[in-house]
Amino acid sequence: MASFDIPTICVSPFLISQEDEDRKKKVMERIREACVKYSFFQIENHGIPLELLNRAMDLYKIFFDCSDEDKLLVSPKPGGTVPPAGYLKSPQHSDEKNEHLLILNASSGVSVYPKNPPQFKQVLEEMISHFTKLGVLLESIISECLGLPPNTLAKFNNDRSWDFLIGLHYFPATEAEDNGKSAHEDGNCITFVYQDEVGGLEVKKDGQWIPIAPSKHKLVVNIGDVIQALSNNKFKSATHRVVRPRGKSRYSYAFYYNLQGNKWVEPLPQFTKEIGESAKYKGFFYKEYVQLRARKWTHPPSRPEDLIHLTHYSISN
Numbered sequence: 001m002a003s004f005d006i007p008t009i010c011v012s013p014f015l016i017s018q019e020d021e022d023r024k025k026k027v028m029e030r031i032r033e034a035c036v037k038y039s040f041f042q043i044e045n046h047g048i049p050l051e052l053l054n055r056a057m058d059l060y061k062i063f064f065d066c067s068d069e070d071k072l073l074v075s076p077k078p079g080g081t082v083p084p085a086g087y088l089k090s091p092q093h094s095d096e097k098n099e100h101l102l103i104l105n106a107s108s109g110v111s112v113y114p115k116n117p118p119q120f121k122q123v124l125e126e127m128i129s130h131f132t133k134l135g136v137l138l139e140s141i142i143s144e145c146l147g148l149p150p151n152t153l154a155k156f157n158n159d160r161s162w163d164f165l166i167g168l169h170y171f172p173a174t175e176a177e178d179n180g181k182s183a184h185e186d187g188n189c190i191t192f193v194y195q196d197e198v199g200g201l202e203v204k205k206d207g208q209w210i211p212i213a214p215s216k217h218k219l220v221v222n223i224g225d226v227i228q229a230l231s232n233n234k235f236k237s238a239t240h241r242v243v244r245p246r247g248k249s250r251y252s253y254a255f256y257y258n259l260q261g262n263k264w265v266e267p268l269p270q271f272t273k274e275i276g277e278s279a280k281y282k283g284f285f286y287k288e289y290v291q292l293r294a295r296k297w298t299h300p301p302s303r304p305e306d307l308i309h310l311t312h313y314s315i316s317n
């Protein structure tokens with residue numbers, strides 16, 4: 001097992017007004033380095049009350065413990081959003097062994113909350129509001145780390161209606177296999193993950209899987225494919241997976257700071273023609289990519305290499 005851990009970065013200088021620029025620059029430099037080396041890092045002093053993070057985890061556990069009948073009351077609507085909003089258990093044929101509850105940001109106009117547990121809606125709304133602010137902050141830091149003119153990513157990604165919070169319950173591993181979520185890259189801009197004390201999230205670095213130790217006060221942050229495509233591979237979307245333990249359930253939740261589906265994604269001129277480099281990806285509408293990736297739910301490919309990745313749009317020069 002690898003003997004190193006992904007970096008933990010304290011982001012408080014960005015949350016305290018009148019914090020000095022030097023401290024911000026140091027944090028920024030650490031984030032830039034973490035993005036280049038790992039595409040994964042953890043943040044602490046991130047501004048989301050720890051009490052709220054734990055409360056949400058407890059409520060997710062209560063929700064997933066409800067009867068199937070209750071959970072199915074918030075099943076996704078046929079012909080609804082992609083990915084589907086609501087409660088879903090991974091289909092039998094899927095390589096994912098979990099059930100999840102996906103809640104879209106209120107500005108989507110289609111966020112549906114379970115009635116039970118009763119405080120769930122209020123807590124999740126509060127969480128989405130905190131995560132959205134954190135997403136805006138991290139995006140602006142990443143934009144600057146990439147050396148882009150101020151607010152470049154903020155102006156491009158100015159619609160929050162595709163952001164979502166997903167709570168996940170992984171069933172205990174079986175004798176036969178322990179995969180909870182197979183190796184993948186996230187298709188979005190930035191993901192925040194909070195895992196319970198069981199752990200299981202692993203990131204691939206130089207061919208080795210590095211376990212990310214769970215922590216009550218840290219959030220895991222990872223870069224998604226949209227940033228990889230826009231930056232023409234300057235920052236990459238890391239491969240990660242979830243391993244399930246034997247004999248016990250594993251819970252986590254993740255906030256997907258996303259991109260609105262009608263946005264056109266292609267490597268930015270700052271990483272291509274302005275520096276004399278050719279684009280590594282063809283342009284695409286984000287919703288097309290999301291739909292292609294979502295096909296694995298209904299038409300699982302027989303070979304893992306047939307799953308759609310960002311490489312689907314690669315240009316071989």
Ligand SMILES: O=C(O)CCC(=O)C(=O)O
Binds near residue numbers: 181241254
């Ligand atoms: O459950 C986790 O810890 C991570 C989940 C994840 O990788 C994802 O939802 O994309």
Ligand SMILES: [Fe+2]
Binds near residue numbers: 184185186191240
């Ligand atoms: Fe992921």
